């Protein structure tokens with residue numbers, strides 16, 4: 080499906096540094112070594128209650144990954160999905176008395192508008208689960224025919240025992256996995272499964288639920304993890320550079336996806352790094368659709384907040400930290416945006432050379448955006464207090480803030 084329009088990424092003098100980033104699978108920082116075309120898959124929204132600030136913070140993190148890569152003169156192949164059919168979407172549509180497909184379409188449209196306003200780079204391939212179904216069915220058939228999947232009352236489950244690397248993404252043991260499965264879309268309590276952790280690959284038609292032709296699987300709809308695997312394998316192949324999402328996706332979603340793909344191809348790993356953003360909270364709890372404690376990007380925009388200020392508020396937190404949204408975040412960001420705009424509005428100023436280097440260094444070190452912001456703050460303060468003779472320096476700063484942070488001054 081159509082993604083959203085790309086904003087220009089200005090070219091900067093010199094070249095950025097290679098990205099070191101935290102990989103959940105190894106539990107430490109890794110230096111990524113992508114080829115000339117870096118490949119990234121970021122899990123997309125389930126389209127209802129979008130785009131809240133938790134979503135926006137997570138997509139901001141993976142936008143920074145791409146901006147660092149682009150600054151190293153690489154190209155980026157970016158793929159994102161939309162989970163436009165799944166249990167929670169169907170439940171919400173039912174609750175609100177609206178057709179599930181209209182709900183998905185409306186919320187995906189809103190998400191596109193929010194992403195555009197926030198200057199997030201669009202994926203080259205933006206793929207809905209529904210449109211991926213013809214590619215999902217043969218993968219499930221292959222898993223079943225290889226003995227890595229089994230039938231239970233018409234539904235098809237993946238056998239986690241089929242992947243010798245199962246557990247390698249999250250590093251969790253079965254005791255820690257079980258409650259997370261129950262909480263995050265799994266059904267460990269269902270009787271008859273070989274392993275309570277085994278996830279659904281294909282769900283046979285139920286009355287009142289949408290369903291699609293599943294070939295030898297019979298009519299039904301896909302499970303969650305296989306959706307992302309089918310899309311990633313189709314557009315990126317095995318061994319792509321980064322699989323991204325919020326930390327609530329590390330297990331089971333990214334664990335199961337890696338196991339599906341590794342079992343299908345016999346290759347390891349699915350992704351070279353698994354990168355997870357922290358959770359944004361509100362009023363003491365994770366911002367989540369189920370709790371309803373949400374602040375929406377579109378509501379802030381409706382209230383007249385400049386999207387650049389929203390973005391600066393997100394950037395003020397390290398992507399891996401869990402943090403709480405407060406009104407103070409926005410006030411700080413609005414003031415910072417005004418200071419920066421004022422500082423770059425003059426034709427000359429203090430040299431931008433060391434600032435550019437500091438920004439590149441900060442971002443290349445596990446996307447340390449708070450450090451990058453602090454560096455720009457120092458330059459802006461110097462401009463404010465003393466000014467400078469370097470002709471064109473404010474232009475360089477403005478382009479660096481745009482190219483590396485996605486903020487247009």
Ligand code: 5CA
Nearest residue numbers: 122123124125133134137162324325358359366
């Ligand atoms: N459609 C699936 C992924 S295939 C999904 O998880 N959709 S979602 O709409 O629930 O979340 C979209 C992304 O936002 C995920 O990466 C998720 O981890 C992230 N996310 C959700 N809530 C928060 C939050 N409170 N803070 C930070 N990130 C969040």
Ligand code: ZN
Nearest residue numbers: 122123307332
């Ligand atoms: Zn996903």
